[in-house]
Amino acid sequence: MATVALVPANLTWLRVMAEVMQVILAQGPSKIVIEGYSLNMKNASSVIPLVELGGLMRFMMQIEGMTWYDPRATEIKKFATGKGGSPKEVVMMNVFKRWEYESKTNNIADAYVCAAMGLAQANRLQGITLDMMAIAGQMKATSN
Numbered sequence: 001m002a003t004v005a006l007v008p009a010n011l012t013w014l015r016v017m018a019e020v021m022q023v024i025l026a027q028g029p030s031k032i033v034i035e036g037y038s039l040n041m042k043n044a045s046s047v048i049p050l051v052e053l054g055g056l057m058r059f060m061m062q063i064e065g066m067t068w069y070d071p072r073a074t075e076i077k078k079f080a081t082g083k084g085g086s087p088k089e090v091v092m093m094n095v096f097k098r099w100e101y102e103s104k105t106n107n108i109a110d111a112y113v114c115a116a117m118g119l120a121q122a123n124r125l126q127g128i129t130l131d132m133m134a135i136a137g138q139m140k141a142t143s144n
Contacts, residue, residue, distance in 0.1 A: 013049055017056045031118035032068035035110060067143040071117060079135045080113045
């Protein structure tokens with residue numbers, strides 16, 4: 001992918017997007033799950049770059065003809081804990097309890113749940129509840 005060579009060093013978030021796209025293209029996953037937008041405008045200065053990065057990621061995946069899933073934060077929490085309003089720390093605890101994965105941050109725990117949702121949607125995740133299967137099965141694919 002030529003994008004990486006075209007990214008100036010001072011645009012760190014653009015470099016992150018290009019590197020993630022390189023990994024996606026190299027690995028060729030059958031499912032891509034990317035957390036949908038959850039805009040907490042209390043911290044607008046940190047939200048805006050994330051929205052820009054998310055938009056670029058989705059744009060690049062669309063250009064590449066990829067399909068992905070955009071579960072909302074409440075769906076990710078409900079998949080992990082059974083409740084859509086669970087605090088992020090509870091999600092982290094449930095990730096550890098269910099899958100024995102100790103994440104360093106709550107964002108990594110969310111990403112882990114997104115991966116689990118993709119596996120569940122593809123019927124490749126053992127030991128999940130009927131509610132979890134229903135949540136994964138309701139994810140809508142987005143593509144070009």
